[in-house]
Amino acid sequence: MKSDLDRLMRDRKLDAFIVTGGEEFNAARYYLSDGAPITHGTIFKLVDRRALLACSRMELEEAAKSGLEVKTDAELGYHQRLQEAEGDSLRATVLFWSDVLARLGLREGRVGLYGTWQVNKTIALYQMLTAELAQYEFLAEAEGTLIEEAMLTKDADEIRCIRSVAQRTNDVMEKAWEFIAGLRRAGDSLLDGAGQPVTIGDVKELVRRELMARGLEDTGMIFAQGRAAGFPHSRGEADMPLRAGQTIVFDLFPRELGGGYHHDMTRTWCIGYAPPDAQAAYDTVMEAFDISVEAFGLNKPTHLMQEAVLDYFEGAGHATIRSNSSTMEGYLHTLGHGVGIDIHERPSISHLRRDELCQIGNILTIEPGLYYPERGFGVRVEDLFVVNENGELESLTPFRKDLVIPLQDDGGAAQ
């Protein structure tokens, strides 16, 4: 968590780190500036010192919400450096960083670089930094980064926030269920009150409205039916009509409006009735879900949870990415992942990552699934969990796990 930052810096022998980037959403900047609504700004953090946020004068009022020490680029001399560099903003940035680090008392040392930016600009900046500022050694981490490690466990404020997003997301899932349960069935078509066929786009619109009414925003929900449900990340076609008796994978992972913490959950639904092969796959996935939860242990490696599920699925005759790395059907992904400001964070729950442990403060998904696009269906069930202060795996996703949404008015349709 954030209070680990100084320790994590010392582990890496970092004297300082800098978070940079452009206007893109910048998870590291959001995290360190406590969600201040800024679109620019560079963070300079020296070990055991409060971080400095250098901001545009246009965003001074917003930057003040960061809780960091705040100074404008102008105060710190950026514009003078830009003039000296004859408008070359990259060169001006290099000079400016050197000015700020010196002002903070760091005239040489090891400096980590983090943030999100254009690939081309990042590399060009790095080339100039190493050419011009020989007094600093720059560290760029690919895996197990300082920011990832800090985010790996959430503090009490973050957990409170995620619990709130979770509750609102569960409420929206209920609204979607109620909407569908209220439709009228004619054959396998689903009709609204005006007798019009209801599409996936209609459901997604309702969900987006209900999210927004609760201060949340969609970040690309999946509502995929039939064959599309057989591809784990097919989002679902807006103009496709809902059909009774088809699996629908509904993966909803909204975040706070404008960026912030996520909740992540998936339910698989069949409207009206479930065909036997979908029901069988669903029962198998639910068994895998229970096996995953049972395989959890505090300070136990996460890969053991994935391996328990792989063993179970393979024993039940399903291909997995362990048994056949290029399979397009069966169990096609890892068991879960951490969730926070990014939708995919650490820890991962993968048979390929043997160094992850379940720790207090982890927020993670468990989401086994089976995919058979050529047989026209897919199934996934996902809850979000917190590893709470007692070291227990506690679900934040109480929403019911029923496969079939019974229709209030079943239109006397035969199955």
Next chain:
Amino acid sequence: MKSDLDRLMRDRKLDAFIVTGGEEFNAARYYLSDGAPITHGTIFKLVDRRALLACSRMELEEAAKSGLEVKTDAELGYHQRLQEAEGDSLRATVLFWSDVLARLGLREGRVGLYGTWQVNKTIALYQMLTAELAQYEFLAEAEGTLIEEAMLTKDADEIRCIRSVAQRTNDVMEKAWEFIAGLRRAGDSLLDGAGQPVTIGDVKELVRRELMARGLEDTGMIFAQGRAAGFPHSRGEADMPLRAGQTIVFDLFPRELGGGYHHDMTRTWCIGYAPPDAQAAYDTVMEAFDISVEAFGLNKPTHLMQEAVLDYFEGAGHATIRSNSSTMEGYLHTLGHGVGIDIHERPSISHLRRDELCQIGNILTIEPGLYYPERGFGVRVEDLFVVNENGELESLTPFRKDLVIPLQDDGGAAQ
């Protein structure tokens, strides 16, 4: 525009370019894949050849919407490389890129790198690319990049799309106007039908709902009143009640749901009545707006438009960032910028950029403003323009430019 890509590659002596990144919104990937709703994927483009999109098998169906040649990472041998690299995904990526480039027939040459990714991962990847793939020279552009230059002019499909976003955004602005005009005034308070004070948060919620109903999403609108309006990028505090007689800077720049093209417009409003100093500043800004439009000329440098406005404001006694680079009041920004998938694109209209010309296909804002936070007000007026096929500057923002929103029920309040 996109059809310029091969020419722009030849200008840079590029044999190929690669667009990479993580799950972050990636404007270059969005642009080249025609908005396909993918969260992963690497694009390989050789000069004069159709681009290849290497995607996750989980997103195969979505990737097919890109119009590019699509192959899964698995088909292209990524998983085998990952095994060889013993799970080191960075090393696997380097080997994989070399495989794909060779498969496309490029065994040596000059390769541009673009996209959006974590700063630390980008640098680590670049270090390994240069160490391991000596047969390629990697180009990283900081300014005037290939992607920026392509995006600088929009093609007919893009302009059609931006026109549609523009019309919907203008409609939402009208809804906000109507909502405010329907409020009841009590002193300088504004009350809703139930007699409750209306806040900035209420207006923003209405705007977000109206945007969503039109398939648009907010990307951080500014609705800043009084002193906050005096800071160009203060977003406005949700719990602040609306007040009559204060300037409100309302800068609305939504995009298509889930990412896509923007429209960008700003109006300054005073509810009920305008105090004389705000009215005077408004008149000055409107004069500057007209001067900007008159200073436009096809193939004429954009900085001349900004300079015309700087001359005018300075002549009227206002500080500018040209006359005093650290001023916190007066005219604090450049005159405008291009708009597209990113909210700030080329061309810029700045006195510090003397190499930009107005070209057919540009989509750009004109947005002069005056800011006096200590006097409790700010003013900005912004339209979006297309430089159309006739070389004319055509506004996409017909919404009225009235300062005062007259209240239908003025509560008999004295001014």
